[in-house]
Amino acid sequence: MIYLDSAATTFPKPHSVYRKWQQAMSVYGANPGRSGHAFSRNTAEAVYQSREKCAEFFGAEPENTVFTLNCTHALNFAIKGLAKRGCHFVTSDMEHNAVIRPAYAAAKAYDGGVTMFEASLDAEQTLHNAERAIRPNTVALICTAASNVIGLRSPIKQLAELCKRHNICFIVDAAQGAGTLPVSLSDGVNIICAAGHKGLYGPMGTGLLITDGKFPLNTIIEGGTGSASESIIQPDFSPDRFESGTINTAGAIALGEGVDFVRRRTPQAILAHELALCERFCAGARNIRGVRLYNDIIPQNRENFAPVVSFNFEKMPSTEGARVLSENGFYMRGGLHCAPLAHKKLGTIDGGTVRLSPSVFNTAQEIDGLLRVMRRIAGN
Numbered sequence: 001m002i003y004l005d006s007a008a009t010t011f012p013k014p015h016s017v018y019r020k021w022q023q024a025m026s027v028y029g030a031n032p033g034r035s036g037h038a039f040s041r042n043t044a045e046a047v048y049q050s051r052e053k054c055a056e057f058f059g060a061e062p063e064n065t066v067f068t069l070n071c072t073h074a075l076n077f078a079i080k081g082l083a084k085r086g087c088h089f090v091t092s093d094m095e096h097n098a099v100i101r102p103a104y105a106a107a108k109a110y111d112g113g114v115t116m117f118e119a120s121l122d123a124e125q126t127l128h129n130a131e132r133a134i135r136p137n138t139v140a141l142i143c144t145a146a147s148n149v150i151g152l153r154s155p156i157k158q159l160a161e162l163c164k165r166h167n168i169c170f171i172v173d174a175a176q177g178a179g180t181l182p183v184s185l186s187d188g189v190n191i192i193c194a195a196g197h198k199g200l201y202g203p204m205g206t207g208l209l210i211t212d213g214k215f216p217l218n219t220i221i222e223g224g225t226g227s228a229s230e231s232i233i234q235p236d237f238s239p240d241r242f243e244s245g246t247i248n249t250a251g252a253i254a255l256g257e258g259v260d261f262v263r264r265r266t267p268q269a270i271l272a273h274e275l276a277l278c279e280r281f282c283a284g285a286r287n288i289r290g291v292r293l294y295n296d297i298i299p300q301n302r303e304n305f306a307p308v309v310s311f312n313f314e315k316m317p318s319t320e321g322a323r324v325l326s327e328n329g330f331y332m333r334g335g336l337h338c339a340p341l342a343h344k345k346l347g348t349i350d351g352g353t354v355r356l357s358p359s360v361f362n363t364a365q366e367i368d369g370l371l372r373v374m375r376r377i378a379g380n
Contacts, residue, residue, distance in 0.1 A: 002330045002366045007148050007176060007308050007337075007357035009197045009204055013258065020257035021203055024250035031246055033226035047249060050256025051239070057259050058192055058210050059184040066209040066239040067252045071175040072098040074193035074209035075142075077242055078171050080106045081217030082139045087112035090133045090141040090168075092119040092126075093345055094152060097338045099142050099173050112137070116341070119143075121304055123155040131162055140169040140215075145177025146306030149342040149355065150295035151278075153181065153304055160188030169215040176306055178208075179262045180271040185212045199270075200262060202255030205248045211238070219244075270360045274307035277358045277367050281309055284371035290314045290378035294346050294353055310346070310353035313378060318352040321377075325354070328373045332356055 003011050024046065030037070032044035048062065055065040068074040075098050079089065083106035091099055093116045103114050117129040130141065141163050146153045156172060163170035171191040174183045179199025183192055189212075196206030211217070222234040223244030235241050262270065278297045285291050294310040313321045322334030335352040336343050343349045358367075 002362075002370065004330060004332050004356050004358055004362065004366075004370070006198065006359040007355060008333055009195075010199065010201050010359045012361060013201050013203070014261040016261060017201055017203070017254050017257045021250055021254035024253040028249060028253060031226075032249055034224075034246070043249060046253050047247070050253050050259075053256040053259045054208055055210070057263065058178075058194075058208075059186040060192075060210045060212070063238050064211045064213050066211075066242045067247045067255075068207035068209050068242075069205055069248065070197070070207040071173065071193050071195035072207075074207045075099055075171070075173060076102045077209050077217065077220060078191045078193055078211075079103050079140065079142065080220045082169055082215060083107075083110050083112070083218070084139065085110050085112075086137050087139045088135050088137045089114045090130065090138055091116050092130070092143045092154065093117065094119045094147040094149070094154075094342045095142070095144055095339070096148055096173060096175065097340070098175070099144070100341065103142060119147075119152060119154065121152070121301075123158060126155055127158050127162060130159060131166075134162075134166050134168065138166070138168050140171055142171040142173065144173045144175070145181050145183050146308070147339070147342055148176045148308060149337050149339050149346070149353065150310050151176070151297070151306040151308030152295070153177075153306055156181075156183060156189065157187045163190070164188055176308065180267050180274065181306060182267070185210065190215055196251070196255040196258065200255060201258035203248075203251045206251040206255045208255075209242060213238070217242075221245075265360060271307065273360055274358050274362075275302050275305070277362055277364065278305075278307045278309050278356070280364055280367045281356060281371065284368070285309075285311055285374065288371070288375050288378050289380055291374060294348065307358060309356045310348075311356070312348070312351075312353050313374075318348075318354050321354045324377055325370075325373065328377075330370050330373060 028043040030039035055062045079102045089103045115133040117133040174194040178194035192210040194208040196202035197204040225240040318334035
């Protein structure tokens with residue numbers, strides 16, 4: 001099995017993450033912050049250590065680093081937490097449904113609206129389009145760090161400056177950027193939403209909501225937090241305000257180990273390795289008759305892309321292409337990738353694409369093997 005579906009979730013995880021998760025299940029089995037005994041305190045300390053690692057990685061404070069179930073969970077907290085009567089949201093036309101659906105739901109609930117701007121390879125054009133979409137009642141601009149369909153990167157620092165000038169919240173969906181791309185609160189981002197199980201190499205069932213505290217969020221879930229239990233009002237301090245109920249303790253602890261792994265390898269080195277694999281794939285695929293590339297990553301434009309490539313066999317739907325490749329031992333995802341806006345932009349909304357997304361563990365030899373299989377499938 002050659003796994004090339006890391007934009008969905010990375011696999012395998014580092015051995016250190018597996019070990020930490022197993023340790024968490026056997027050693028840190030108490031409910032953190034819910035009991036006064038030593039078992040609970042030790043578990044709470046392990047969770048806090050992981051929280052500190054995640055906070056430092058994104059330039060945040062531990063108290064503003066919230067564990068969630070996934071990136072979608074975090075985005076719902078951020079978007080709906082900012083919603084108010086007549087609110088307006090701005091997003092790009094490359095967004096995942098994890099952004100578009102909660103933005104539209106919040107706007108509908110509060111008689112507001114959503115405006116999408118066109119993302120471009122030209123960062124200045126993207127900024128121009130984004131600024132034109134901002135209105136007096138805009139509360140937030142939400143954009144992906146990188147498209148999960150073609151890997152197109154957003155100009156994060158410039159968009160942060162734009163939002164600061166207009167005094168609106170800047171939310172980054174870092175599902176496809178955390179662990180490889182430079183996404184940090186120090187860049188002027190107000191809220192980072194990240195998936196723990198993708199580029200941070202943590203377990204599934206983990207995500208992060210990271211804020212700079214400048215834009216207070218209303219809650220969308222209330223309940224037991226282990227703190228301020230005498231009050232019927234949800235705590236107003238983070239992270240307790242957003243961590244109602246028992247968190248995925250073992251997952252949170254193992255996520256800290258995933259962050260350690262990325263720090264040791266460095267995001268820059270991981271990105272360079274994965275982009276090199278994508279460039280190798282594109283160089284071979286563009287010479288296969290009957291295969292169409294929807295983004296061609298070459299050394300001259302690699303700074304515009306995250307390591308994600310979409311392609312199709314011209315004579316079969318994307319889901320069929322992914323199935324045939326799977327039968328030959330190469331696992332990738334076909335379809336719309338929960339990002340219909342991006343596929344509409346590409347002209348692939350009717351059938352989607354096959355998506356290649358490598359991880360730090362994939363090799364050049366695996367890419368060469370994939371290209372040989374694709375030539376055979378295409379009849380070359």
